Amino acid sequence: MMKQWMVGAGVLGLCAALGCGDSGTATGAESSSTQAEQTTTGVPGTTTGEPGTTEEPTGAPTTSVSASGTSSGGSTGEPETTAVTATTGPGCEAPLVECGGACVDTQIDAAHCGGCDAPxxxxxxxxxxxxxxxxxxxxxxCGDVCVDTQMDPAHCGGCDMPCLDTELCSAGxxxxxxxxxxxxxxxxxVDTQTDNANCGGCDMPCAQCQQxxxxxxxxxxxGPAPGMITGNLAPCANSSGPYSIAKIDGAVKYTWTVPNGSMVTAGQDTEAVTIKFGANNxxxxxxxxxxxxxxxxxxIDVTLGGAAPGSQTFSYTGAAQxxxxxxxxxxxxxxxxxAQGGGARCCDNSVQDDGGKGGYVKATLxxxxxDKWGVYVGGKGVTESVGGWNGGxxxxxxxxxxxxxxxxRVGGATLMNRSLVAGGGGGGNCGCPxxxxxxxxxGLSGDPGISNQGWxxxxxxxxxxGGAAGSPPGQAGSLGVGGGPANYHVAGGGGGxxxxxxxYAAGAGGGSSYYGNAMNASTVxxxxxxxxxxxFTW
Structure with missing residues (x-):
């Protein structure tokens, strides 16, 4: 109450100095109020009413205050007191509030933001x-900075929404x-100019077998060519040989082409083939x-090789060649x-050239x-002696x-390795007569011997x-060997x-020839x- 009294006394003193009208504005040395007169009892904080109570003013102050600061009314003789007139100031409607005599909105006013005098x-x-x-x-x-959330990678689409280090912010x-x-x-x-899954734009894939x-x-x-072909660059004409390349990942088929007259005999459609060459490079x-x-x-370029045409002739040596x-x-x-069979001696010591002639065979091997082949050339039979070399x-x-x-003989040295055989002639038989x-x-069969005296x-x-035996003690022929024996007046059979x-006492039989499955074969x-x-001719 003391603070209110002191405020009122200040206001009354101001009015006494300036003069206030009925409206509370200064008019001269005096002022009046519609409010009932209020005096003090000389006891601070009390009124003329009940002790210890205060009557609240119901209107504008009514006490006049002189220019000297004393009341223009009477006094009780008690210690000096001052009557205070209060005012509400300008009227502010919510949400406005009074700040420094003005009505302001502290929600948006930058000078009074959140309260008066908070600039x-x-x-x-x-x-x-x-x-x-x-x-x-x-x-x-965003925080203490202004950002464009449409393009700021730290605040992409909103504050504190960062992109990855490898990303940028575009349109939020x-x-x-x-x-x-x-x-x-x-x-x-991706490069949409070359990317098969995004060709010309995102999610625009090319079809299979397109790029x-x-x-x-x-x-x-x-596709790129495969690696280098491995194989003989100078094979023989009419020969066969292997050719290959390294296997290609993703390849489903290989196609080989060869010179005119040659052919792929094995492996076509694979990375390794066998080629049979003809005569053309x-x-x-x-x-x-x-x-x-x-x-x-x-x-690869293939140049065929070949031996010049030639031949080789083997004569009788009495041994394998x-x-x-x-x-x-x-x-x-x-x-x-x-070989021819041997000629027989007659009783007058003359020797007849009466042995059978050897057979002839021609064939292709x-x-x-x-390759190495055994060569066995037969020898002519000997008069009154052994048969010719190689079966006589x-x-x-x-x-x-x-x-x-x-x-x-091909592939070995036995009689079973013989591929071609020309039979020898049978030995002659003379005596008296x-x-x-x-x-x-x-021929495929040798001729029988000839008997002049009925034997x-x-x-x-x-x-x-083998050929059948003649008059005893003559012997039959066998595989590869003519019959004998080496007895008086006996002629030996030809080998074959x-x-x-x-x-005995008759000419011997000739051996047979043979050509098996050889090509272009004939015999005489x-x-x-x-x-x-x-x-041999090639």
Missing amino acids: CDVGQLCDAGSCVLDCPEGQVA VCALDCDPGLEACMGAC CSTGTCEPLAA GKVCVTYNDGCTDSLPSC EFVLPVCVSQVTVELSG TGNPG GPGAQYGAGGGGASDV DHGVGGAGG LAPGGGTQNA YYGGGGA KGTRAGNGEIK
Whole structure:
């Protein structure tokens, strides 16, 4: 109450000095009030009413205050007191409040933000009773900075919504930060000019067997050529050999091409083939297909080699010999002649040339350059002695040995390795008088011996058995060997595939020839006099 009294006394003193009218404004030395007069009892904090109570004013103050600060009314003689007149000031309607004699909105007023005399800093405005940054149009305040949430990577789409280090903010959305020329598609930076899954734009895939070129899907171009072909660059004409490339990942088929006259005999459609060459030079090439297109080819130039035409003739030596197929020769023509049977001695010591002549065989054999074949050239039978080398049967007095066979052996040295055989002729038989003539070597069968005096003549060899024996003690022929024995007046059979039979007092049988499954084969009986011979031609 003391504070209220002191405020009232100050107001009354001001009115006494200036003068106030009925409205509370100064009019002169005096003032009046419609409010009932209020005096003090001389006891601070009390009124003329009940002790210890205060009557609240019901209107404007009524006490006049002189210019000297004393009341213009009477006094009780108690210590000096002052009557105070209070005023409400300007009227402010909510939400406005009075600040410094003015009505203000503390929710938006930058000088009184949130309360009177609470000014915002320079560059700030009052928003909802708080000082915030005054950001330019298009930006918002995030903390103590103004940002554009449409492009700020730390506040993308709103405050405190950062993008990853590899992303940028575009239109309020985080997206990959792609290098120039690349576009972010499905979480990756791609070149839409060349990317098959995003050709010309995101999520625009090319079809299978197409590729993206300048933003357009086009048919796939041919793939790169495979690696170098491995194989002989100078093979022999008419030879075969392997050729290959390294396997290609993703290849589903390989295609090989060869020179005219050559052919792929094994492995076509794979990375490794066998090629049979003819007689023409050219290119060996290969491509592969990946399920869509063929690759570019890989090629090598092939120059065929070959031996110059030639021949080799083997004569009788009494021992096995060897023929080696020349370089680039895989096929030869072979001509074989068996040996003639020996001539018989007569009682006057003359010797007749009455042994059967050897047979002839011609055929084609094939092999590989460098192959080694056994060569056995038959010898002519000896008068009153042994048979010719390579199967001729023996003779004795007045008789003669059979001629040896000529043969070629492939893959071994036994009789079972013989591929071609020309039969030898049977030995002659003379004495007193002339007793007979030897049979010719085959033909597929040798000729039988000839008897001039009625003795049993022996048979010639065949494809299945030796020639039958003639008059005793003559012997039958066998596989490869003519019959004997070396007894008085016996002539020996010719050697052959199967030998001819031997006989007493008669000419012996000739051996058979053989060509098995050889190509271009033929045989003629009784064409060779003397020792045998074998000739190879290519």
